[in-house]
Amino acid sequence: MDPSPGVVNLETMLGRFSEHWKPKRIATVDDFDVKLVKVQGEFTWHAHPDCDEMFLVLDGELTIQLRDRDVFLRRGELFVVPKGVEHCPRAEAEAAVLLLEPAIVVNTGDSPSGFTTEVETLL
Amino acid sequence: MDPSPGVVNLETMLGRFSEHWKPKRIATVDDFDVKLVKVQGEFTWHAHPDCDEMFLVLDGELTIQLRDRDVFLRRGELFVVPKGVEHCPRAEAEAAVLLLEPAIVVNTGDSPSGFTTEVETLL
Numbered sequence: 001m002d003p004s005p006g007v008v009n010l011e012t013m014l015g016r017f018s019e020h021w022k023p024k025r026i027a028t029v030d031d032f033d034v035k036l037v038k039v040q041g042e043f044t045w046h047a048h049p050d051c052d053e054m055f056l057v058l059d060g061e062l063t064i065q066l067r068d069r070d071v072f073l074r075r076g077e078l079f080v081v082p083k084g085v086e087h088c089p090r091a092e093a094e095a096a097v098l099l100l101e102p103a104i105v106v107n108t109g110d111s112p113s114g115f116t117t118e119v120e121t122l123l
Numbered sequence: 124m125d126p127s128p129g130v131v132n133l134e135t136m137l138g139r140f141s142e143h144w145k146p147k148r149i150a151t152v153d154d155f156d157v158k159l160v161k162v163q164g165e166f167t168w169h170a171h172p173d174c175d176e177m178f179l180v181l182d183g184e185l186t187i188q189l190r191d192r193d194v195f196l197r198r199g200e201l202f203v204v205p206k207g208v209e210h211c212p213r214a215e216a217e218a219a220v221l222l223l224e225p226a227i228v229v230n231t232g233d234s235p236s237g238f239t240t241e242v243e244t245l246l
Contacts, residue, residue, distance in 0.1 A: 003195075003200065004192070004193070004194040004195050004196075004202075005192075005194075006194065006202055006203070007194060007195070007196060007200050007201070007202050008200065008201045008202070009197075009199060009200045010179075010199045010200070010201070011199055026201075027177060027201060027203050028175075028203070029155070029175045029176070029177045029203055029223055029224070030155075030174060030175045030206075030225060032152070032153075032155055032223070034177065034201070034223070051153060052151075052152045052153045053152070054150060054152045054157065056133075069127070069128075070127070071127040071128075071129065071130060072126075072127050072130070073127075073130060074132075076132060076133045076134055077126065077130050077131065077132045077133070078130070078131045078133070078149075078150060078157070079127075079129055079130050079131070080129070080150050080151070080152055083153075100152055100155070100157070100223065101152070102153060
C-alpha cells in the first residue's frame with residue numbers, strides 16, 4: 001500500500017542517500033527541522049551557541065564525545081546536546097541518526113570546516 | 124551496560140507507563156518537547172491554532188483523521204499536522220507514538236475535554 005500523502009517513511013528516506021555527515025531535511029515542525037544523517041568515522045568538534053540539538057539513533061551506534069565524557073547511544077536511544085556545549089560525534093561503523101534542531105542551525109556550528117554543508121530536503 | 128547519563132532509551136521509557144492518551148515528556152530541545160504517548164481507540168477532534176505537531180509511530184499503527192482524508196501511519200513513519208488543521212488520532216490496537224511539538228501545546232488544542240491532560244515528565 002502506498003503511504004498517504006505527506007507521510008514520511010524513515011527507512012525509505014534512508015534508502016535515498018548514502019553519503020556521510022550530510023543531513024537531509026525530512027520534515028519541518030514550526031521553525032524546527034527533522035533531519036536524517038548517516039555517519040561513519042569522526043565529525044568535527046563544534047558547538048551551537050544558541051540551539052539545543054537532539055540525536056536519536058535509528059540504526060547502529062553513535063558516540064557523542066563531550067569535553068568531559070563520551071555519551072554512547074544505541075538504536076532507539078536519544079540525547080540532547082545543550083546549546084553551547086562542545087561535541088564531536090563519532091561512529092566506528094555506519095550509523096543512521098535522526099536529528100532535531102532549529103532550522104537555522106549550521107551542521108558545524110561555530111567551527112566551519114570541510115564538513116560544513118547545506119541541508120538538502122528529501123521529498 | 125547502563126546508559127550514559129542523559130541518554131533516553133525509548134523502549135525503557137515506554138515500559139514505564141501504560142495509560143493511553145497521556146503524553147509523557149522525555150526530552151526538551153529549546154522550546155520544543157519530545158513526548159511519548161500510548162494510544163488506543165479514538166481521541167478527540169481538535170486543532171492547535173499556532174503550532175505544528177509531529178507524530179512518529181514507534182510501534183503499531185495510527186490513523187490521523189483529517190476532515191478531508193485519513194492519514195495512515197505504520198511503525199517508522201511520521202506525519203506533521205500543520206497548525207490550525209483539525210485532526211483526530213485513532214488506533215484500533217495499541218500504538219506507541221513519539222510526539223514533537225512546542226512545549227506550550229495542550230494535548231486537546233482548542234477543544235478542551237476529558238482528554239485534556241498535563242504533561243508528566245519521565246526521568
